[in-house]
Amino acid sequence: MGSYDAIIIGAGHNGLVCATTLAKKGKKVLVLDAAEAPGGMAQERTFHDGFMSPISHGAAAFSKTVSDKLSLNKAGLSFSAPRSTTALDADGSHVSIIGETVLGVNADDTASYKTYRQKLLRYAKILDLIWHNTMPRIGGGLMDALIYARGGLKVRMLGKEDMGEFVRVITLPMRDLIDEVFTDPKLQGLLSWDGVMGSKLAPRSPNNAVMPLLLRMNGESGGDYQVPNGGTKALIQALVAAAKSAGASIQTGKPIKRIIVEGDENGQRATGVELETGEVISAPIVVSSADPKNTFFKLLGAQHLGIEFTNRVNRLRTNGYVAKFHIALSGAPKIEGVQDLGGRFVIAPTFDAIEFAYDEAKYGGASTNPVMEFTIPSVNDSSLAPANQHVLSANVMYAPYDEKTGWSDASRKTFTDNILSTLQRYIPNLKDIALAHELLTPLDLERDYHVTGGHWHHAEMAVEQMLMMRPTYQAAQYETPVPGLYLCGAGSHPGGGLLGIPGWNAARQILK
Numbered sequence: 467m468g469s470y471d472a473i474i475i476g477a478g479h480n481g482l483v484c485a486t487t488l489a490k491k492g493k494k495v496l497v498l499d500a501a502e503a504p505g506g507m508a509q510e511r512t513f514h515d516g517f518m519s520p521i522s523h524g525a526a527a528f529s530k531t532v533s534d535k536l537s538l539n540k541a542g543l544s545f546s547a548p549r550s551t552t553a554l555d556a557d558g559s560h561v562s563i564i565g566e567t568v569l570g571v572n573a574d575d576t577a578s579y580k581t582y583r584q585k586l587l588r589y590a591k592i593l594d595l596i597w598h599n600t601m602p603r604i605g606g607g608l609m610d611a612l613i614y615a616r617g618g619l620k621v622r623m624l625g626k627e628d629m630g631e632f633v634r635v636i637t638l639p640m641r642d643l644i645d646e647v648f649t650d651p652k653l654q655g656l657l658s659w660d661g662v663m664g665s666k667l668a669p670r671s672p673n674n675a676v677m678p679l680l681l682r683m684n685g686e687s688g689g690d691y692q693v694p695n696g697g698t699k700a701l702i703q704a705l706v707a708a709a710k711s712a713g714a715s716i717q718t719g720k721p722i723k724r725i726i727v728e729g730d731e732n733g734q735r736a737t738g739v740e741l742e743t744g745e746v747i748s749a750p751i752v753v754s755s756a757d758p759k760n761t762f763f764k765l766l767g768a769q770h771l772g773i774e775f776t777n778r779v780n781r782l783r784t785n786g787y788v789a790k791f792h793i794a795l796s797g798a799p800k801i802e803g804v805q806d807l808g809g810r811f812v813i814a815p816t817f818d819a820i821e822f823a824y825d826e827a828k829y830g831g832a833s834t835n836p837v838m839e840f841t842i843p844s845v846n847d848s849s850l851a852p853a854n855q856h857v858l859s860a861n862v863m864y865a866p867y868d869e870k871t872g873w874s875d876a877s878r879k880t881f882t883d884n885i886l887s888t889l890q891r892y893i894p895n896l897k898d899i900a901l902a903h904e905l906l907t908p909l910d911l912e913r914d915y916h917v918t919g920g921h922w923h924h925a926e927m928a929v930e931q932m933l934m935m936r937p938t939y940q941a942a943q944y945e946t947p948v949p950g951l952y953l954c955g956a957g958s959h960p961g962g963g964l965l966g967i968p969g970w971n972a973a974r975q976i977l978k
């Protein structure tokens with residue numbers, strides 16, 4: 467296979483961003499993925515004959531900085547205009563948001579929404595420096611202190627009053643953040659969903675939801691739903707094109723068995739990878755976009771790590787709580803009062819609807835009344851379904867990875883029935899047009915996408931697993947305790963979602 471300066475494990479979007487950034491600086495890069503196609507959880511899967519959908523149906527949080535630095539527009543990436551997000555009401559009294567506009571609520575909530583969004587966008591911008599940089603080490607040297615100082619300076623620029631408000635807001639549970647401003651239950655449910663989505667959190671959960679929300683709002687759309695023209699796959703196609711034109715090689719269908727470590731009593735170093743086929747490929751730098759537990763335990767082996775570090779990685783919270791649900795539709799879904807099916811729809815009618823759905827999951831039960839967001843991705847990408855037919859793609863909460871029956875056939879059926887009957891309330895013609903469906907629990911996502919716990923973010927975006935603690939200290943600057951081995955996936959700073967930032971930060975750290 468030749469010799470390489472760097473091998474990247476995983477051709478998910480972060481692996482591709484990292485590869486392109488390194489290759490643009492003259493590194494000879496090889497990207498290897500076990501899957502048959504690049505894209506990780508953003509690649510499309512066929513779930514019924516002629517019907518496809520990606521796991522990630524939204525890509526609006528992708529970093530504009532990364533996109534610009536990699537010239538992804540030249541590689542064919544462009545985005546649709548922002549589309550609305552609608553909190554559905556079974557009787558058709560929906561609440562919709564787009565930009566600073568909210569429709570379907572009273573005048574007070576309408577006015578408050580503008581102020582709320584402006585405030586959060588201001589805070590999201592303040593954090594830009596934090597997201598797009600390697601986090602300083604805890605107890606690090608002068609350079610690390612300087613990064614803290616720069617970050618602190620940005621926050622200080624908010625002014626005394628706003629600074630206090632910023633610190634207060636980022637630590638609030640979603641319910642408190644929303645409850646103090648809005649009165650409309652559907653708007654409250656919708657805005658809470660945007661904070662807790664993807665995580666093991668509900669509106670009352672303390673401390674962990676606002677930072678991930680601000681991270682998602684840091685994307686070009688400011689948190690509005692927006693899709694790449696051509697669908698999520700257009701993002702992956704652009705990343706593949708950019709990586710190849712920078713000179714990186716991408717090989718799929720290449721599962722990696724282990725990371726090779728060589729050394730003696732004076733020290734060890736990652737020197738390459740061994741494929742499942744037994745083939746060995748060497749490089750002085752190995753970068754893993756696989757999740758931290760997969761990287762450190764399956765691919766590296768705990769024998770190369772200190773006991774304390776091993777224990778911390780072992781204790782990382784990586785159990786997913788989001789299921790993916792796909793439906794093949796023979797025609798367009800009809801939703802009372804909705805003409806444009808190209809937006810995002812949320813079924814989370816109140817704070818408590820989310821909270822009660824979560825309560826069951828805490829004790830290992832899949833929610834009886836699930837909450838969810840769904841899109842009809844075939845509206846924006848007609849190649850996903852046969853002509854005039856459609857795909858419904860839903861992210862459903864809560865579906866605990868460690869469901870108490872181990873996701874028996876019976877519990878899968880019950881959960882599926884509950885999802886379908888929930889959707890049926892809002893899409894009356896669903897039963898007439900549904901041709902087939904697919905449920906992917908976190909257990910299925912783990913199996914199909916090689917992500918421990920099937921977790922949206924590879925590791926929970928919790929306060930003890932974020933910033934200079936992501937995934938854990940001694941690996942939070944993309945370097946790991948084994949020289950030559952780096953992390954670049956969603957499990958590293960700043961976290962999960964289709965952002966591209968971990969891959970970009972990791973590459974810049976490697977190039978230092």
Ligand SMILES: Cc1cc2nc3c(=O)[nH]c(=O)nc-3n(C[C@H](O)[C@H](O)[C@H](O)COP(=O)(O)OP(=O)(O)OC[C@H]3O[C@@H](n4cnc5c(N)ncnc54)[C@H](O)[C@@H]3O)c2cc1C
Pocket residue numbers: 475476477478479480481498499500501505506507508521522523524525526527720721722723755756757760765788789790861911915916917920921922923924954955956957961962963964965
């Ligand atoms: C149900 C669900 C819905 C989601 N919806 C959205 C959404 O709408 N919007 C959004 O922004 N985000 C969404 N996400 C999150 C998003 O998909 C992930 O955070 C993102 O894909 C992580 O990207 P990554 O490149 O870091 O890792 P991944 O996409 O997980 O890619 C890692 C790659 O490493 C490969 N790999 C692992 N082990 C090996 C090995 N041993 N050998 C070779 N290759 C290996 C895998 O095959 C994979 O391709 C969703 C996630 C889930 C679970």
